[in-house]
Amino acid sequence: SHEKICRYIASESDAVVVSVGYRLAPEHKYPAAYEDCLHATIHFMNNIEHYGVDPANVIVCGDSAGGNLAAAVSQTLAGRSDLPKLRAQILIYPGLQALDFNLPSYQQNQGVPLLFRERAAFFALQYLNGDALHMQEVLEGSHVPPDIRLKYRKWVSPD
Numbered sequence: 001s002h003e004k005i006c007r008y009i010a011s012e013s014d015a016v017v018v019s020v021g022y023r024l025a026p027e028h029k030y031p032a033a034y035e036d037c038l039h040a041t042i043h044f045m046n047n048i049e050h051y052g053v054d055p056a057n058v059i060v061c062g063d064s065a066g067g068n069l070a071a072a073v074s075q076t077l078a079g080r081s082d083l084p085k086l087r088a089q090i091l092i093y094p095g096l097q098a099l100d101f102n103l104p105s106y107q108q109n110q111g112v113p114l115l116f117r118e119r120a121a122f123f124a125l126q127y128l129n130g131d132a133l134h135m136q137e138v139l140e141g142s143h144v145p146p147d148i149r150l151k152y153r154k155w156v157s158p159d
Contacts (some may be wrong), residue, residue: 016053018044021068025126033127037069038076045083055084063128064115067094098124099144099156
């Protein structure tokens with residue numbers, strides 16, 4: 001689905017682009033997609049000389065769920081001293097939090113195609129466990145215990 005954009009990025013930036021075909025939810029539950037992306041990135045970085053890539057110029061990128069995966073891979077690799085450091089991450093409308101689907105951006109854009117608020121919650125549930133039974137609780141915010149909500153309030157809040 002992303003071959004055309006990957007080819008465009010490669011040709012316009014004179015770069016090597018590696019696109020990871022990771023396992024998809026709901027058939028493959030979390031952490032399958034994350035593990036696929038992490039293992040592919042580690043394999044690439046361990047064999048980087050084979051691809052003729054400068055180890056100082058590795059960037060991970062993803063859109064939507066792939067943005068979530070790129071962020072998670074970046075965080076995991078940040079502490080690794082046995083691999084080259086990533087130069088950057090590019091996150092295009094990433095799904096980065098499922099704590100609160102009532103933040104202003106969700107309220108303001110809840111009816112804006114392509115990713116309606118309910119659809120974002122549905123996909124988050126599919127990604128995590130493949131079960132949308134708890135959709136209403138997620139939309140109301142009752143899926144997060146109060147102590148966790150308080151802990152993350154400084155990062156995830158309307159303020």
